[in-house]
Amino acid sequence: MTEPLDLHHVDEGAPDGPAVLLGASLGTTHRIWDALAADLARDFRVVRFDTRGHGESPAPATPYTLEDLAADVVALADRLGIDRFAYAGLSLGGAIGQRLGVDHGDRLTSLALCSTAPVFGTPEMWEERAETVRSQGTKALVDATVERWFTPEFRADHADQVSWVMDMFRATPDHGYAGCCAAIARFDATDELAAIRVPTVVVAGAEDPTCPPSVGEAMVESIPDADFVVIDDVAHISNVARPEAFNAAIRAHLEKHR
Numbered sequence: 001m002t003e004p005l006d007l008h009h010v011d012e013g014a015p016d017g018p019a020v021l022l023g024a025s026l027g028t029t030h031r032i033w034d035a036l037a038a039d040l041a042r043d044f045r046v047v048r049f050d051t052r053g054h055g056e057s058p059a060p061a062t063p064y065t066l067e068d069l070a071a072d073v074v075a076l077a078d079r080l081g082i083d084r085f086a087y088a089g090l091s092l093g094g095a096i097g098q099r100l101g102v103d104h105g106d107r108l109t110s111l112a113l114c115s116t117a118p119v120f121g122t123p124e125m126w127e128e129r130a131e132t133v134r135s136q137g138t139k140a141l142v143d144a145t146v147e148r149w150f151t152p153e154f155r156a157d158h159a160d161q162v163s164w165v166m167d168m169f170r171a172t173p174d175h176g177y178a179g180c181c182a183a184i185a186r187f188d189a190t191d192e193l194a195a196i197r198v199p200t201v202v203v204a205g206a207e208d209p210t211c212p213p214s215v216g217e218a219m220v221e222s223i224p225d226a227d228f229v230v231i232d233d234v235a236h237i238s239n240v241a242r243p244e245a246f247n248a249a250i251r252a253h254l255e256k257h258r
Helices: 030-040 066-079 092-103 123-136 138-149 152-157 159-171 174-185 213-222 243-256
Strands: 009-013 019-023 045-049 085-090 108-114 200-205 227-231
Touching: 009 030, 019 030, 019 066, 019 092, 030 045, 030 159, 030 243, 045 066, 066 092, 066 174, 085 092, 092 108, 092 174, 108 243, 123 138, 123 174, 138 159, 152 159, 200 213, 200 243, 213 227, 227 243
Parallel strands: 019 045, 019 085, 085 108, 108 200, 200 227
Antiparallel strands: 009 045
16 A cells, blocks of 8 residues: 555535545546535535546556555545544445445444445456556547446436536546556455445445446445435436435435434
């Protein structure tokens, strides 16, 4: 594991409220949480960050590990003087959440694992994707990614929002994206989920081809006393596609365990 990095972040909301940290998906920045942060900021201290290799955070040109990414989050909380916090993560951010739950559970008040899985495909798949990005850039993945992330109906009816998200994707540093691909390639928390002992909700998109509800159901069976929420009519990026339903699920979980 490498030394933690200083992540770019936005700290907003109620300064004395319960702290909530938000981790984004691969290929997006803290901006993916605009809608949820606006909702939660009325009652919570909301800290959203750019994962290493993304946005304005450092992007070392080396492979990363999920342990690195989780340690970056703990170091951020330390710098902000936050002892314990709730955490919500989307996709890669959810993998970071799993590592936090297993390795740093004493720092968490609750956990929301959204559009995520304890293992994502095969190492070979991620190594191939990293090589594609190194040689051709993230733009080479846009067409395939947008089909996984949003339903055809959402792409047709909300082209502006899809463009906004995919502009973030295109702007991701190629070596940062590849570094996170290496982290995902080596990530497998399947046999560790039972070690998560903080109140957890798993959120799945009903039409998510990457992390379908069946994966979420299996996670809930492994994590003691976890709750399960399925968001209808959405694919992978459920917080953008149906923000009202997504935000309500996260707020209900936070309020229940604040």
